[in-house]
Amino acid sequence: MSKNETELGLPIEYQQLPEFFDAHNVNEKTEATNELLATLLKEQQVKMVLDMTCGTGSQVFFLHERGYEIIGSDFSPALLEIARAKAKQLNRDIIFIDGDIRSVKVGVFDAVITIFNAIGHLTKTDFEKALKNIRANLKDNGIYIFDIFNQQAITDEIIDSFSMQVESTINGVKVHNVQYSEIDRKNNFLISHEQYEIIKEKAEPETHTNSFSLQIYTAEELQKILNSNGFEIVSLYDMDGNIFQAEKSLNILIVAKQTKVIT
Numbered sequence: 001m002s003k004n005e006t007e008l009g010l011p012i013e014y015q016q017l018p019e020f021f022d023a024h025n026v027n028e029k030t031e032a033t034n035e036l037l038a039t040l041l042k043e044q045q046v047k048m049v050l051d052m053t054c055g056t057g058s059q060v061f062f063l064h065e066r067g068y069e070i071i072g073s074d075f076s077p078a079l080l081e082i083a084r085a086k087a088k089q090l091n092r093d094i095i096f097i098d099g100d101i102r103s104v105k106v107g108v109f110d111a112v113i114t115i116f117n118a119i120g121h122l123t124k125t126d127f128e129k130a131l132k133n134i135r136a137n138l139k140d141n142g143i144y145i146f147d148i149f150n151q152q153a154i155t156d157e158i159i160d161s162f163s164m165q166v167e168s169t170i171n172g173v174k175v176h177n178v179q180y181s182e183i184d185r186k187n188n189f190l191i192s193h194e195q196y197e198i199i200k201e202k203a204e205p206e207t208h209t210n211s212f213s214l215q216i217y218t219a220e221e222l223q224k225i226l227n228s229n230g231f232e233i234v235s236l237y238d239m240d241g242n243i244f245q246a247e248k249s250l251n252i253l254i255v256a257k258q259t260k261v262i263t
């Protein structure tokens with residue numbers, strides 16, 4: 001397996017079609033999520049942050065603007081290239097590092113973040129590897145903030161509501177994107193199937209199809225995994241910053257703190 005493959009597959013915009021990543025991933029809720037993240041980091045008196053799944057830099061640019069010392073890392077060279085181009089265009093001196101969350105060593109930070117269901121791309125075994133490596137990049141009592149879909153709240157109706165069909169024009173190119181999801185309740189995988197039809201002037205339409213899975217969790221299961229890997233939960237929210245409700249909140253946003261040393 002090459003370094004940026006996973007057993008669960010990945011969305012097509014992470015490698016083959018990175019120019020469509022922002023159009024697909026950045027939406028009207030992004031600003032509010034980043035604002036909530038900034039509030040949670042401030043509450044924990046964090047100054048230096050490592051975003052270990054930074055993508056094109058949504059959280060990195062937002063937090064840098066707020067005065068945080070922040071470095072972004074990710075294992076998608078194509079998304080990092082976009083992040084670096086944005087930094088250059090905005091005249092921001094920000095470091096973006098090519099690295100896998102399971103192994104990259106960047107430094108010693110007050111906090112690590114992985115936002116927008118990023119750890120869903122890891123198998124449970126790989127999530128535990130990632131937690132060990134997150135510890136290696138954190139100071140004593142460092143903070144780890146992440147979000148993930150809440151298995152308990154994902155009903156069949158919610159799965160159906162994830163279906164989408166969007167026609168858009170991105171950088172002058174017409175794009176028709178169709179996506180639908182299903183759930184494997186035995187393994188707790190949220191499986192998505194996507195198709196992109198790209199219509200460029202004076203060229204035959206291109207069609208790309210792809211499937212990938214996200215590992216989803218209950219809050220109780222996450223608590224056990226965090227505890228056995230040297231973290232304790234400080235607080236649990238939904239993505240609007242409300243107190244987490246196991247049966248209702250679609251996502252789990254966790255603030256965890258590094259605790260004991262693992263041998």
Ligand SMILES: C[S@@+](CC[C@H](N)C(=O)[O-])C[C@H]1O[C@@H](n2cnc3c(N)ncnc32)[C@H](O)[C@@H]1O
Binds near residue numbers: 057116118
């Ligand atoms: C949904 S995107 C979120 C990106 C960014 N945080 C945002 O909100 O726009 C998930 C990111 O996780 C990254 N990722 C997935 N598995 C990874 C791994 N094993 N190591 C590093 N990055 C990984 C992907 O390349 C992608 O950039």
